Each structure stands twice: as C-alpha cells, then as structure tokens.
Amino acid sequence: DAGVTQSPTHLIKTRGQQVTLRCSPKSGHDTVSWYQQALGQGPQFIFQYYEEEERQRGNFPDRFSGHQFPNYSSELNVNALLLGDSALYLCASSLTGDFSGNTIYFGEGSWLTVV
C-alpha cells in the first residue's frame, strides 16, 4: 500500500513562470492538504481539498491555486513565480472525520527552486 506520493521531487523554474505539483494521497484517504516549507522553517498551511473543493485556505495569495480530482489526487499550481516561492512543498493526506494525528500522512515533498 503506497503512502503519499508527490511529483516531481525536484524542479527549477524561472521567475514569472508557472508550476504544477502533484500529489496522490494514501489509499483510503479523501482529503489533501498542501504546505510550503521554506528552508529552516516549519511548514505553512496553503490550503486543503475535500470532495474536489477547497475547504480551507491559509494566508497565501491567489497565485497559489489547486485542484482535487475524483480519485482524490491533487495538484498545486503556482503562477507568476517569485524567488521567495523557492521551498519544499509538502502534501498531507487524511480521512475526513478521522480526528487522529497519527492518521495524517505527509509525502516527501517537491523541492522547487526559482531562479
């Protein structure tokens, strides 16, 4: 049983470009949350998707958008990339209604470098 898988693992983009990151949640999970983790800092919540809709959002600009597909997989899109968007982007999957932290699983992340 695969855990949370993210792709790509590493990528380099130029300022102003757009990027799409992908996440497949753990089997049986229906909720996907995205986090941004800058070097040396803790993860920051971007948004959460459930039933193909954005359910919650953190303090991130509209340049950050997402999507969830019927198979529960999710994409994170970032437009008009800035140097400050360079970070590790983490996906966390969970099952809505299951209020246990030990059932939240993180992927290994996608490293984005903006040059």
Added chain:
Amino acid sequence: GESVGLHLPTLSVQEGDNSIINCAYSNSASDYFIWYKQESGKGPQFIIDIRSNMDKRQGQRVTVLLNKTVKHLSLQIAATQPGDSAVYFCAESRNFNKFYFGSGTKLNVKP
C-alpha cells in the same frame, strides 16, 4: 511561532541521555497538538499528539507535556538514540482544522 530563518535552535545531547524540546504555541483556542519529526529530505513524521483536555501523554520513549496557562508544549525523549537526530516541530490546531507549525528545533545526538 516566529521564524528563526536559516538558523534553527539546536539541542545537542549525548546518546543515552534524555532530551527535552520546547515549543511555545500562539493560539489559546488551539485544542489539539502534534509533535512531528522531520529527517533530512523527508516529510514530517507523526510522533505523538495531545488534546487540550490533557496535561500529559506518554508514548514509547516519548512524553508530551502541555501547559495551557503559558501556552507551552514540550517533548521529552528518553534514552536518546542517534536515530532520533532530526528536526522536531510542534503543530497546533483548533477543531482539527489547518495545522500551524512552529519553527522547529534540531536535535543532534552525539554518540
């Protein structure tokens, strides 16, 4: 918590000693807390959790203490091992909604 930029607080301990990692959380309405361990190149890994109606919770070699009065959380690791070397984060949430992470502490275990 506030970011400490590229310089994470570091705790260095000798193998076999006990470790205590501290965290100050920000929202007095937070009712659920998690400690995560993050090894280099990996995503955060769940260690232990605690709800706000508890002061203490124990797991295998780990104990979490919660002091709601001063909004403080601590993680105690007994008989620290080299494999415990990692960055440790506390995370808080209200009603199990979005989680807010602290800035992390790097634990360095010396053999």
